[in-house]
Amino acid sequence: xxxxxxxxxxxxxxxxxxxxxxxxxxxxxxxxxxxxxxxxxxxxxxxxxxxxxxxxxxxxxxxxxxxxxxxxxxxxxxxxxxxxxxxxxxxxxxxxxxxxxxxxxxxxxxxxxxxxxxxxxxxxxxxxxxxxxxxxxxxxxxxxxxxxxxxxxxxxxxxxxxxxxxxxxxxxxxxxxxxxxxxxxxxxxxxxxxxxx
Amino acid sequence: xxxxxxxxxxxxxxxxxxxxxxxxxxxxxxxxxxxxxxxxxxxxxxxxxxxxxxxxxxxxxxxxxxxxxxxxxxxxxxxxxxxxxxxxxxxxxxxxxxxxxxxxxxxxxxxxxxxxxxxxxxxxxxxxxxxxxxxxxxxxxxxxxxxxxxxxxxxxxxxxxxxxxxxxxxxxxxxxxxxxxxxxxxxxxxxxxxxxxxxxxxxxxxxxxxxxxxxxxxxxxxxxxxxxxxxxxxxxxxxxxxxxxxxxxxxxxxxxxxxxx
Numbered sequence: 272x273x274x275x276x277x278x279x280x281x282x283x284x285x286x287x288x289x290x291x292x293x294x295x296x297x298x299x300x301x302x303x304x305x306x307x308x309x310x311x312x313x314x315x316x317x318x319x320x321x322x323x324x325x326x327x328x329x330x331x332x333x334x335x336x337x338x339x340x341x342x343x344x345x346x347x348x349x350x351x352x353x354x355x356x357x358x359x360x361x362x363x364x365x366x367x368x369x370x371x372x373x374x375x376x377x378x379x380x381x382x383x384x385x386x387x388x389x390x391x392x393x394x395x396x397x398x399x400x401x402x403x404x405x406x407x408x409x410x411x412x413x414x415x416x417x418x419x420x421x422x423x424x425x426x427x428x429x430x431x432x433x434x435x436x437x438x439x440x441x442x443x444x445x446x447x448x449x450x451x452x453x454x455x456x457x458x459x460x461x462x463x464x465x466x467x468x
Numbered sequence: 469x470x471x472x473x474x475x476x477x478x479x480x481x482x483x484x485x486x487x488x489x490x491x492x493x494x495x496x497x498x499x500x501x502x503x504x505x506x507x508x509x510x511x512x513x514x515x516x517x518x519x520x521x522x523x524x525x526x527x528x529x530x531x532x533x534x535x536x537x538x539x540x541x542x543x544x545x546x547x548x549x550x551x552x553x554x555x556x557x558x559x560x561x562x563x564x565x566x567x568x569x570x571x572x573x574x575x576x577x578x579x580x581x582x583x584x585x586x587x588x589x590x591x592x593x594x595x596x597x598x599x600x601x602x603x604x605x606x607x608x609x610x611x612x613x614x615x616x617x618x619x620x621x622x623x624x625x626x627x628x629x630x631x632x633x634x635x636x637x638x639x640x641x642x643x644x645x646x647x648x649x650x651x652x653x654x655x656x657x658x659x660x661x662x663x664x665x666x667x668x669x670x671x672x673x674x675x676x677x678x679x680x681x682x683x684x685x686x687x688x689x690x691x692x693x694x695x696x697x698x699x700x701x702x703x704x705x706x707x708x709x710x711x712x713x714x715x716x717x718x719x720x721x722x723x724x725x726x727x728x729x
Contacts, residue, residue: 402604425599466601
């Protein structure tokens with residue numbers, strides 16, 4: 272969230288102009304501003320820290336190569352960059368759905384990662400992280416098309432039209448998938464006793 | 469007088485008969501005697517009122533909790549069965565209900581189903597709690613794994629130690645060109661291009677020999693001078709004496725000397 276606030280204050284056009292000219296510091300600043308957000312988005316789709324790391328690197332390589340295509344008149348840097356990242360991550364997710372043998376998800380490692388990440392923080396903090404891990408587990412159980420729509424709408428907070436643009440499917444389909452995804456996720460979380468009546 | 473004394477009851481008898489009195493289970497005569505005692509004795513009168521109020525409260529507590537919505541839903545279910553919503557339709561409208569986008573008629577059918585269907589009644593609450601859990605999940609971002617930042621820099625700019633480089637002149641020019649805002653959009657260029665072509669044809673082929681603006685005026689004066697001279701010659705009958713290399717100026721001012729003869 273801090274990164275989000277920070278991105279509102281930066282001059283994206285200037286950063287990109289300097290990065291295009293070969294200024295490594297400008298590029299490093301872009302990486303610092305967006306890497307955590309992109310990594311978390313990748314993690315939500317892959318459910319694996321290792322896969323999310325690899326995917327984040329691939330996304331930044333692609334961004335670096337396409338910096339020339341950024342046009343400040345078409346919108347700010349955060350929008351352009353996150354749209355590109357989102358498309359790449361969803362493409363990768365769809366590809367892995369079609370080729371399940373390529374999946375690198377490892378829930379055991381992830382669980383250990385969460386425990387490591389918790390450290391010695393307060394009890395409430397631990398509970399929140401545990402809840403987040405359970406929601407991730409619940410989202411993973413959704414069918415691929417519902418999972419994509421739920422993440423884009425309820426986690427990434429995209430509008431219906433933005434989801435239509437990303438997924439290239441009719442708005443009615445987007446709405447019904449979001450609705451079905453929410454209901455299925457609620458039922459899953461109830462079965463997991465994450466939410467109670 | 470004797471019969472009146474005989475019918476009088478004391479306070480302890482009043483208490484014993486009180487419940488039957490309120491249930492109207494006493495014989496007519498005894499019922500009257502209990503009532504008469506209550507009117508005479510202020511303590512027993514107060515006791516009678518307290519017990520009556522307590523009974524009203526107890527009766528309210530014992531009534532079944534059938535809300536108006538549920539009752540209304542049940543009545544409509546029995547009387548207008550075609551308006552009943554089924555579970556699948558109920559689920560399809562859930563997000564629109566939560567977003568407040570349901571039309572009034574569908575809204576009421578939806579709420580009636582939510583009240584009556586045991587399978588669905590908890591679903592909206594569960595979905596709302598699930599969405600709340602998603603908010604926690606969204607806010608709980610994972611930290612960036614150690615070394616990822618460096619790995620990205622290594623794979624993009626080839627080094628982990630980024631250095632500040634001042635943009636070269638050529639790249640500055642390229643950036644300047646990229647940001648240049650041309651005032652005329654592409655569709656508007658067609659008439660502009662036509663005007664430029666027309667202007668080129670006029671200036672290059674009609675009047676100006678060297679293509680310059682100064683040449684345009686000079687040539688204009690020369691043509692005017694020739695026209696005047698030709699007109700004067702025609703008037704004086706010397707039309708055939710054109711100087712070498714001098715062409716007749718086209719237009720109405722030239723008079724063919726042969727045809728005049």
